[in-house]
Amino acid sequence: MDTLVEEQNSAGITSSQPTMERATASPIQPVVCSGGGRPAGVVSASSLAPGTQVRSNGTILLMSRASEKNVVTTVSSTTQAIAVPQPGGAVSIVHVSIPSGTQPMYVQSVIQPNQQSVIQAPGGTGLQSFGKNVILLNKGSVIHSTEGDGGVHPVQLITTTTKGDGSEGDGITLALGTGEDESRKRREILARRPSYRKILNELSSTEPQGPMISLGVGSSVEVKEESGTGGDSSSQESDNSNAMASNTITVAGTQYHTAQVVPASAIQLATGSQDSSLQGLQTLTMTNAGTAATGTIVQYAQGQDGQQFLVPVTLSATDLQAYQIRTAGMTTNTGLPQSVVMTPATTIQNPQQLAEETSRRRELRLLKNREAAKECRRKKKEYIKCLENRVAVLENQNKALIEELKSLKELYCQKNE
DNA sequence: CAACAGGAGCGTCAGTAATT
DNA sequence: AATTACTGACGCTCCTGTTG
Numbered sequence: 001m002d003t004l005v006e007e008q009n010s011a012g013i014t015s016s017q018p019t020m021e022r023a024t025a026s027p028i029q030p031v032v033c034s035g036g037g038r039p040a041g042v043v044s045a046s047s048l049a050p051g052t053q054v055r056s057n058g059t060i061l062l063m064s065r066a067s068e069k070n071v072v073t074t075v076s077s078t079t080q081a082i083a084v085p086q087p088g089g090a091v092s093i094v095h096v097s098i099p100s101g102t103q104p105m106y107v108q109s110v111i112q113p114n115q116q117s118v119i120q121a122p123g124g125t126g127l128q129s130f131g132k133n134v135i136l137l138n139k140g141s142v143i144h145s146t147e148g149d150g151g152v153h154p155v156q157l158i159t160t161t162t163k164g165d166g167s168e169g170d171g172i173t174l175a176l177g178t179g180e181d182e183s184r185k186r187r188e189i190l191a192r193r194p195s196y197r198k199i200l201n202e203l204s205s206t207e208p209q210g211p212m213i214s215l216g217v218g219s220s221v222e223v224k225e226e227s228g229t230g231g232d233s234s235s236q237e238s239d240n241s242n243a244m245a246s247n248t249i250t251v252a253g254t255q256y257h258t259a260q261v262v263p264a265s266a267i268q269l270a271t272g273s274q275d276s277s278l279q280g281l282q283t284l285t286m287t288n289a290g291t292a293a294t295g296t297i298v299q300y301a302q303g304q305d306g307q308q309f310l311v312p313v314t315l316s317a318t319d320l321q322a323y324q325i326r327t328a329g330m331t332t333n334t335g336l337p338q339s340v341v342m343t344p345a346t347t348i349q350n351p352q353q354l355a356e357e358t359s360r361r362r363e364l365r366l367l368k369n370r371e372a373a374k375e376c377r378r379k380k381k382e383y384i385k386c387l388e389n390r391v392a393v394l395e396n397q398n399k400a401l402i403e404e405l406k407s408l409k410e411l412y413c414q415k416n417e
Numbered sequence: 418c419a420a421c422a423g424g425a426g427c428g429t430c431a432g433t434a435a436t437t
Numbered sequence: 438a439a440t441t442a443c444t445g446a447c448g449c450t451c452c453t454g455t456t457g
Contacts, residue, residue, distance in 0.1 A: 368441090370428060376444055377426080 366429070369430085372443065373428070380444085
């Protein structure tokens with residue numbers, strides 16, 4: 001783990017973060033976190049504001065044009081961001097202060113590429129004070145706000161009927177949920193089964209493909225999805241870093257493309273039916289650029305009776321190769337790959353066929369279980385990362401509160417003297 | 418440099434929860 | 438009730454760091 005430095009911003013938010021570049025964007029800058037092997041692209045400030053400091057430890061502290069003390073005080077002032085990216089996609093801690101109404105809105109977040117992220121809004125302000133600003137989250141990200149009672153309240157995801165084009169569609173609205181309901185629901189689910197997927201869903205309640213979250217005026221937060229893949233549903237089966245190449249952060253009405261927030265992934269579409277023996281079989285291979293060793297096959301075939309088969313399978317590179325070899329080599333007289341297509345129960349004519357069928361089913365089951373185990377482990381790691389991130393944020397919050405208490409005590413003592 | 422320990426990742430099995 | 442999905446546990450391999 002990298003060395004952590006501590007720094008307290010003007011908002012009183014203390015953060016522990018890797019000793020990497022730190023930048024505060026000048027007027028309305030996109031928050032850009034690097035990851036997935038991309039260069040450590042920090043907040044892409046086109047020009048540095050007066051007061052910008054480059055520190056000896058490599059830290060860059062950019063000052064707002066509106067205020068050199070990083071305080072945003074008016075609606076027309078600037079939006080600031082401090083992003084701390086790290087090569088290899090490790091933890092990045094981001095501070096964002098967004099002007100909204102008469103009060104500045106400070107957000108502290110820990111963002112990891114392809115990992116759960118935690119974005120906190122301090123008490124009193126609430127997420128609704130974002131106005132029309134937009135925050136981009138990675139898959140499984142967490143947004144919660146601390147209310148006046150000091151408790152942490154999760155944000156609830158509510159599906160709406162608003163599409164990006166304004167028509168009725170599949171947009172999602174974030175709204176502050178009631179803490180008791182959410183915690184009770186979470187406890188119930190945890191009591192049933194410690195499913196990492198469900199826990200994460202409960203924790204994050206975010207869209208898996210890098211949703212664009214528009215934090216609208218009022219108590220709701222609108223989430224839009226800007227899909228770079230044309231909304232192919234099959235792509236949603238792939239890794240969470242897929243289809244993230246074209247995300248946009250909109251701050252104060254200005255849109256910024258944030259390809260660096262999550263590493264862009266390549267989705268290769270190819271028809272795998274060059275082989276004449278595989279007539280009617282279409283293969284869609286989705287390759288994640290970040291983890292090029294894996295791919296997802298979605299095979300579609302149409303039998304002579306018009307029956308259609310669809311088999312999505314996520315495979316490693318080795319599996320992929322073996323899979324393609326196997327399917328090519330085991331075509332039946334109907335031209336369909338016997339080991340892939342989920343055909344209705346066929347009449348077993350002899351023990352050899354029975355054995356083959358049993359073997360095939362076992363192979364398929366093992367393949368599925370293998371992939372399920374991988375997914376489960378990935379979820380488990382994400383879950384652990386998410387918890388670690390939350391611990392980091394809460395620790396920072398705790399430190400800030402301790403500091404605040406300390407200063408208030410000092411102030412009180414001085415007044416009494 | 419070889420031997421060893423420890424950690425991480427993987428595949429498989431089995432049991433259970435969730436879904437159909 | 439049957440099927441599917443999820444996950445703990447186990448054993449294995451590979452890699453890295455340490456030790457003699």
